[in-house]
Amino acid sequence: MASTLTGAPQRVRVELGERSYDIIIGTGLLARAAELFKPLKLGKRGVIVTDSNVGPLYDAALQQALRAGGIETEILDVPAGEPSKSLRQANRLLEHLPSLGLDRRSFVVALGGGVVGDLAGFIAATYLRGITFVQVPTTLLALVDSSVGGKVGVNLPQGKNLVGSFYQPRLVLADVDTLKSLPERELRSGFAEVIKYGAVRDAKFFAWLEREYQRVLRREPDAVAHAVRCCCEIKADIVSKDEHESGLRAILNFGHTVGHAMEALVDYEGLLHGEAISMGMCFASKLSVKLAGLSEAESKRLCALLEASGLSTRPTEKFDMNRLLEAMRLDKKARNGKLRFVLLKRLGEAVVSEAVTDADIEEVFNVCCR
Numbered sequence: 001m002a003s004t005l006t007g008a009p010q011r012v013r014v015e016l017g018e019r020s021y022d023i024i025i026g027t028g029l030l031a032r033a034a035e036l037f038k039p040l041k042l043g044k045r046g047v048i049v050t051d052s053n054v055g056p057l058y059d060a061a062l063q064q065a066l067r068a069g070g071i072e073t074e075i076l077d078v079p080a081g082e083p084s085k086s087l088r089q090a091n092r093l094l095e096h097l098p099s100l101g102l103d104r105r106s107f108v109v110a111l112g113g114g115v116v117g118d119l120a121g122f123i124a125a126t127y128l129r130g131i132t133f134v135q136v137p138t139t140l141l142a143l144v145d146s147s148v149g150g151k152v153g154v155n156l157p158q159g160k161n162l163v164g165s166f167y168q169p170r171l172v173l174a175d176v177d178t179l180k181s182l183p184e185r186e187l188r189s190g191f192a193e194v195i196k197y198g199a200v201r202d203a204k205f206f207a208w209l210e211r212e213y214q215r216v217l218r219r220e221p222d223a224v225a226h227a228v229r230c231c232c233e234i235k236a237d238i239v240s241k242d243e244h245e246s247g248l249r250a251i252l253n254f255g256h257t258v259g260h261a262m263e264a265l266v267d268y269e270g271l272l273h274g275e276a277i278s279m280g281m282c283f284a285s286k287l288s289v290k291l292a293g294l295s296e297a298e299s300k301r302l303c304a305l306l307e308a309s310g311l312s313t314r315p316t317e318k319f320d321m322n323r324l325l326e327a328m329r330l331d332k333k334a335r336n337g338k339l340r341f342v343l344l345k346r347l348g349e350a351v352v353s354e355a356v357t358d359a360d361i362e363e364v365f366n367v368c369c370r
């Protein structure tokens with residue numbers, strides 16, 4: 001598979017009829033925002049929602065680029081971190097909007113990671129029953145996953161993502177230059193999601209990652225742009241076929257049954273999403289060997305790539321199996337207490353299964369994770 005060249009931006013189309021949109025991937029895109037936004041025929045006023053880490057790095061550049069194109073924006077920021085994905089912050093931002101003279105042609109830009117994207121998208125979806133939404137993702141996770149596909153929302157004290165909607169952006173501006181400032185640990189965590197795409201849908205991309213992962217982790221722009229493009233192509237294809245997750249889209253939850261349970265058990269503290277998903281994917285691959293025909297060799301390749309990328313593949317002793325099972329049953333992906341696992345038949349092909357028993361989980365947990 002040839003690497004993406006960084007000269008001209010790449011475009012990936014998310015085909016959703018009249019709500020179709022482009023993901024533009026490349027370098028130096030923030031400075032070209034006015035030109036790239038132009039086909040959207042936006043109004044002359046909008047807001048940029050960002051967080052306290054990303055704002056000081058990039059909001060002025062984005063605001064100035066838009067101003068040069070005759071578009072005025074107000075910057076609204078929230079404290080960095082998951083707690084900002086809340087009704088409290090949404091309410092604070094929404095109550096500020098009427099004073100800014102926005103109208104139905106105004107727009108919301110999310111400049112940041114998945115927290116900002118989900119929160120800003122929720123605001124765009126609800127203010128005036130929906131105004132234009134543009135995603136400018138700045139974490140690897142947001143570039144390859146959360147900015148694409150239209151899941152927006154906030155958390156409740158009772159659980160993550162319990163309030164929200166599907167609301168597609170009109171454009172995703174994926175400027176890989178923004179990754180230069182991303183903390184190393186966040187980069188590696190996002191890389192778990194990159195590996196996930198290869199594992200569930202594209203064996204050639206998985207093999208490319210095995211060869212080139214170090215270049216991506218070193219943030220070489222052509223390698224990063226190529227990885228982001230491959231992931232976005234896979235996600236765009238899946239979302240076009242199953243926008244509301246009635247079937248196929250669920251394969252993107254590979255590693256998430258165990259991963260989400262681990263995150264919940266530590267109260268989302270000290271464990272990043274991709275770190276939990278890495279352990280979850282390895283666990284699911286061992287279940288896949290037992291139940292879905294995945295070869296031992298391919299399961300080992302997956303775990304080896306995760307490990308080589310600096311990610312954990314085994315739940316540590318703080319995760320007791322019974323508490324994990326309990327947390328998995330409480331997850332919103334479980335149906336009537338029945339666990340749903342995404343399993344691999346082979347690298348590049350996934351299936352959703354409700355046939356995994358507690359005994360299967362216990363066996364994999366005891367044999368493979370200790």
Ligand code: NAD
Nearest residue numbers: 053080081113114115116138139141142146151178181182
């Ligand atoms: P995040 O948004 O909290 O960003 C991680 C950290 O990196 C934050 O401290 C942020 O301020 C900082 N940061 C972001 N970009 C930076 C940059 N370029 N330079 C320096 N620092 C930067 O976390 P995330 O991992 O991007 O997103 C996690 C969220 O995404 C979760 O709430 C999860 O539920 C959500 N999510 C949503 C979807 C979806 O489809 N909507 C998919 C996956 C995850």
Ligand code: GLY
Nearest residue numbers: 145149151249252
């Ligand atoms: N993050 C999985 C999805 O968007 O469906």
